[in-house]
Amino acid sequence: MLFNLRILLNKAALRNGHSFAVRNYRCGQPLQNKVQLKGRDLLTLKNFTGEEIKYMLWLSADLKFRIKQKGEYLPLLQGKSLGMIFEKRSTRTRLSTETGFALLGGHPCFLTTQDIHLGVNESLMDTARVLSSMTDAVLARVYKQSDLDILAKEASIPIINGLSDLYHPIQILADYLTLQEHYGSLKGLTLSWIGDGNNILHSIMMSAAKFGMHLQVATPKGYEPDPSITKLAEQYAKENGTKLSLMNDPLEAARGGNALITDTWISMGQEEEKKKRLQAFQGYQVTMKTAEVAASDWTFLHCLPRKPEEVDDEVFYSPRSLVFPEAENRKWTIMAVMVSLLTDYSPQLQKPKF
Template structure:
């Protein structure tokens, strides 16, 4: 039987190429490296389901800094680190000296002497970049206002499992051009998917990120369409993806967003335009009756809980690759 160690024999990428690197956006790694991480995640998932222990991180510690509330990120990282043989330490950002004005650079240098990697879930992406600049250990972005790369890797693992391949898969994202969209579009275009993103006017993805994604699509054989037309994006899609209309940190805009996004609800009428074998994805938490109707998210095409589970396996691949 294959073990996770055998991955190095049939991949062009060597595990040593990951050691000590950061995972901040979702496109730090090239196509071959992302494909390696996806295969590694799939192998780790198979081993965990079969009760085969793989614990390369014995004696290693992950520091987890949280400035934002979390369910999936916290639990999946803690459980993942435990399954890999290490331990995870929860650090409430408000209770650290960071919350009393200590420079990020000092915190990075101190924690680099205590733990083997840091996962941080916070607001400003610039703060994570500064942390990575001054740390001597891997920094993993558990979510910022601009990017959510761990979610993107889990999403692509789910699509690969459900569709058998990624190349040419038609992925429609409908809703806010937010952090989830940014990382998903960057990674998906790197891997050759046909990506369509439909957002209301005024809620588009960052144009610099879109430009980078177009360049990735040109190099990978993928496609990228950015539009305000949800029906155009979903027509013939293999995957229909949405997220909440109001992300953490934007609660003051909720009333306006409910009006602006009303025509972008993923419902039965919209999904009828997709491929008959489409899958529905949502990074959760979901607000049934807002961005998606209950009959879609709880219906036979939905894979949202498989997608949520894959956060565990994708993040284990990231941690084992960056720390081991």
């Protein structure tokens, strides 16, 4: 029966001009996979062990290889739908989620502030219950982490954080996949963060030590990461034998760093602070002068969109810049998140070295 179904799907694919083939995607390597994430929420990487995060990256690499390199058709999410709640606009989060979910055979439903008002026309509790009855998962890009917490508490389906004021976990998965592809392993790398103590940094702080990566952070005074998150990150560093350094000197944070990382200085909702922030962040632009003190194999990451005051063109468009592979990997990592939370699929690709 399954064999006949694959034949029919292959014929349908060829009629539509596709050259890929449908495989028995249920096989994989279940004996090697002891990680079970099905049915869980992804609100912050704080809630995941190092092995669980590595598994999502392994699955990302597997899907990327099978679909992009081998041209296979894997309808792992066929018959499933995704609710996408976006209070904040986005290019990469929307495109990666919509195209990725659809590529796996699912149906993404994009909902803006014009379509759904979280906690305004309908309570968060009621919204969570309605979406749970009509979709298989929800990705929400919101202003407040507390809204995600309420959605997760009230929903009976997985809730995925597409960005909040505190965390941006799906971005960090793409960052780590990009670094793993480039360096071959993550353990022992030094990440140098130069910029705002924001949601991106918080997500790095909740996960880097779990891979054995060191983290050197430079933020202007008054723009440090959340103290409670810093305290937990210090605990992670101690448990994993890594170094966590927080300072106000960009060059010192870049010293010996393998990956130089920055982000916007002015997030959505902080526009009124623009003048004040631009003044506070003077001297924090990533340039070749910054790179001079970094490791000889330094690379550069930025989650985009980028502004010239954050990083100059010489670094941003240099061969050392991984920003565009990083952007593409948003797609493969969010696909892996959806597959791991909604299916029993196991990767067939040999597990990468982390």
